[in-house]
Amino acid sequence: MSAVSVVLLLLVLALVGYLLTALLDPERF
DSSP, rough: OOHHHHHHHHHHHHHHHHHHHHHHOOOOO
């Protein structure tokens, strides 16, 4: 796995986690 793949994977995971947090805890935003 190349470094670019790792960075993209981390970005996707961060985005998914952010969206899940926004959906589950909308008062925080």
